[in-house]
Amino acid sequence: MTSEPRSGRPRASSREVLSEAACELFLEQGYDATSVSDITRRAGVSRSSFFNYFSAKSDVLWSGFDARVDAAVADLRDGGTPSRVLAAIGDGLAPDALALAIVNADAMGIAVELDRDRAIRQFRLQRETAARLVRDGAAPLIAQVRAGALSAAVLAAVWAWADHTAGRSLTETLSEALAAA
Structure with missing residues (x-):
């Protein structure tokens, strides 16, 4: 053969x-x-x-970030501490198609699409983080509120980082955002 x-x-x-x-x-x-x-x-x-x-055109932009979210979800389900797991999303993530799209959203005509896809990913992180917090003993309402703040911090950090890629790493930006949440 x-x-x-x-x-x-x-x-x-x-x-x-x-x-x-x-x-x-x-x-x-x-x-x-x-x-x-x-x-x-x-x-x-x-x-x-x-x-x-890719399963769709929009996945071209999100594939690198989605791989990080998939890993974070698995870690949360395995008992990882939410703040540590969410902070790890930024480890080693280099500017990619998503960062380019964020910076050039108006020129690409993709601002609405990015907002929609951002909300989907933020909710996925919130749902999994809240479930982890509830398993760790938090009251469901408190878990949802805290998870909402933490997941919003992750996506806000990605947007801030993309706008200033020459300045700080995503890890630094994410740490600051998570501390604020």
Whole structure:
């Protein structure tokens, strides 16, 4: 049995290539005017390749952050301390498509989409954080309020960090936001 080399882009680079192509197109023609086909054509990959990495066009922007949220949710379910788990979301996260979209939301025509997607992720963090706090003995109302503040702090920190990527790390910004919550 002979092993033939795989054709196409290496798996490790395709996600980044797709993200870069998408951001370029969002800046050039706007988010709504950019189709998945436009992105795959620009990236030089098939449409099916796109869906190997992303389930929707908006996922191109959120995939790096979503991986961090998935890890945080798993840690919260495993008994992690909410403040420590939420702070870890920022560890090593470099500016990516999401940061670019936040800074260029108006030019990309994506401000409303970002707000909607931000709320979805914030609520997911709130729900999981509140559940952790209740398991740790907090009253449900107190858990919901505290979890709401903490999850809002995470997303506020991401937005503040994206606006000032040259200044402070996300870890520093996130620590300050979580302390304020």
